[in-house]
Amino acid sequence: MKRLLVSFLGLMALPPMVAHAFDKKHAEPWPTTRFEQNNYASTSTVADVAQFMSALQKRDKSLSYYRPKAAPRSTESGQPLNAWRLAATAKDPLRVYINAGIHAGEVEGKDAMQIIMRELIQGKYPEIRQALEIVTLPTYNADGADAQDPLNRRYQPNPEHGVGPRENVFGIDLNRDMMKAVAANTKWLLAMYQDFQPAAVFDLHTTNGSYHGFHITYEPAWATGGDAPLQSLNRKMLTDVRATMLPRGMPTYDYGNFRYNKDKQIEAWESAFSTPNLVSNYPTLQYALGVLVETYVYRSYQQRIEDNRLYVVELLRWLAQHKDEVKQEQIAARARWEAQWKTGVARLPLRTEMSLAETYQFEVVDPIKNELGQIVGEKSRTKMELPAYVAFKAVDEIQIPQGYLIDPAYAEKLRPILEAHGLKVLSGISRPSKQAILYFHESERVLAKDSFQGIFPVQIKGQWKSELPEKRAGYRWSKETLDNALYVPLNQPLGRLGFYLLDPRSGDGLVYWGFLHAYYARGKGMWGEPPRQPILAVGYVGENNGQGADGKTIEKVQE
Known part of the structure; x- marks a missing residue:
């Protein structure tokens, strides 16, 4: 009885996210992350993630270290590019790649992915495990992941030991490198496309823009020249998930910022990028779905991890439910491209323009900020019906x-x-x-x-x-x-x-x-x-x- 009481008290003393991490079958604790162990005082390093994933591998052999064929093993500075592959439990799965930590100051995705992988192995989402095969590289910017400093990104609530810098050790923004592919990280990612051939790619970030109050903003793969019906399915996935998350207390919307008129009055909401040099836009040119996930920077570090976890799981759940539809649309997109050549006319646009997608009700936050620029309160929230320019249309289409x-x-x-x-x-x-x-x-x-x-x-x-x-x-x-x-x-x-x-x-x-x-x-x-x-x-x-x-x-x- 005394031994049972001690065990119970020990369990109660653990942080909330650690206490649940026990396997009832084996009666032993599951691996815990660095931030769970120190009550969110620090984010994970490259070695921390590797140690955690290695411990998970011992619990489930379907999780394996992943290195694409002909891919670099490390960055130019010698930091390892560590990725893991979790096999599906059923045949003919949809393949999903999840990228995190590309900007090393945006750490929530890196930390959330460790929890998600543990939960998948624990059997919490059997429908996802059956339908999807997942590869993830949580510390994509491996140079920056270990260069943690409390002075980085001080305007967001961070763990006390700080976060990493945005760029890699050469000053390259890895999220602008997909086309030119000069960084070892990008060469790794392109090798992953050839080897793993994902049907969907997520890229996990933290925004630093408007005070909009959405827990998550997102964007589908809008790269110029992508197959339009495939891009429509991409957008449908995100609007479906938006409708699912809102009743659960998580407001989400398309990534963007408020547009101001000459009188400095808000007149619209607009997106920003349709270039394939972004990790989340590039997939459409590889016939894959893409998702940019931007966590709201002004929520707490712990909240941002949880927001990432909830949202990514819901994306995976949608893909599991629509596995056949996604596969069929990929096949159709390739067939449409081939058909252009058979008819003798192949055309592509040289550029895109933002277009009106819908009118939506936004909450404009009037923040109270401290000396670091962190939001410590709100003066008010104003609801506004605004046109949302969060889609792109092809212009300057030419025969190629x-x-x-x-x-x-x-x-x-x-x-x-x-x-x-x-x-x-x-x-x-x-x-x-x-x-x-x-x-x-x-x-x-x-x-x-x-x-x-x-x-x-x-x-x-x-x-x-x-x-x-x-x-x-x-x-x-x-x-x-x-x-x-x-x-x-x-x-x-x-x-x-x-x-x-x-x-x-x-x-x-x-x-x-x-x-x-x-x-x-x-x-x-x-x-x-x-x-x-x-x-x-x-x-x-x-x-x-x-x-x-x-x-x-x-x-x-x-x-």
Whole structure:
């Protein structure tokens, strides 16, 4: 009796989230996280997460350490990229990847994922375990995860030992790196796409924007050029979950901020990003659903972990319930892309614009803040019916070429990136022989005055034509050069992605990100003849088949 009393008192002394972590069958405690052990005084380090997940592996062998084929094992500074894979309990599961800690000051997702994985193994969500196979990398920004400092992100309520910085050790924002893929972390993620082939990707963040009062804001994968019906299903998932969470006391809405008029009065709510360089937008170009999860920064650290846990579980539950629908829509999206080529007309937009999705009732918080910028109270909350510009529509839709030729001088530089994205890269000799070779005629070139991600991006406007540009190049495209070039056909499953990586007009492609600055960023001091264009287009489909964009005949090469 005395022994039982001691055990009971010991259990009662544990923090709330630890007390429930007992396995009744084995009568022994489940692994606990760092923040559970110290009553939320600190967030987890890379080693803490690895130790916790290793302990979970001992309880369930279906949880395994995961490393994609050909992926880096660590960051450039040597921090391990530790991910885990939890197998489903039934056949033919839907595959889900959950990313956390990409901004190391936004720690709630990293910590919530440990709890979620424990709960899944404990059997709390059998419908999820049956339908879904999950891979998660909780400390994606492994450099920042261990660089914890109380001075980081002081405007949010943090554990007393602090949180990490936003960027990696090189100052790269990893959530702007999906297309250029210069960081080891991004190379790991692209390898995961090829190896695991997820049907859905979540990226867990903490917002730092408007005082809106939503516990979670979210955004589907809105990348320019994604399949529209697949994106509609993506949005439906999030609005369904929104309707489920609201009666449970968790208000959620599309990610964004209040828009103010010239009189500084709130007039609308609007979203922000539709570029595929974001981890949560990129999935749509891989025929997957994507979700940006933004926890409300002004709630307490413990509340933000719990908000993440509840919301991510509900997303997983929705996917489990709609597994077949998601799979069917993925197949249909690929078929729609293939059908464009069969009809002879393949088209994609060059950009998107925000569009009105609905009118919604918002609560505008008038905060009371302390000297650190943390909300310590509220003066009032005002309800406002506002138009919500949280969808995107395609604009500047154009007919796209059959593919692109890349100067052999750039092959060693560009081929690894293209193949890392999953694109099929062929030799120039395999290009369609009866299709026109098209040259890009620039109408505008704007080189950024300030650097972004350590790069001075360049924005290009113009069109493809069969005539050579007026200014003579110092090096010529000959038939031999064409044959030795890289050829990237767009008539392949990931052709959409190929277009946005290689077309010079792309707002998020390799030209924009400086990979071809030797040609596109020549300064005044470079007075000699320019090199040849590094990228050529190969023919258009449809009515111009076998001809250039202006209807003139095929292949013109400098001899």
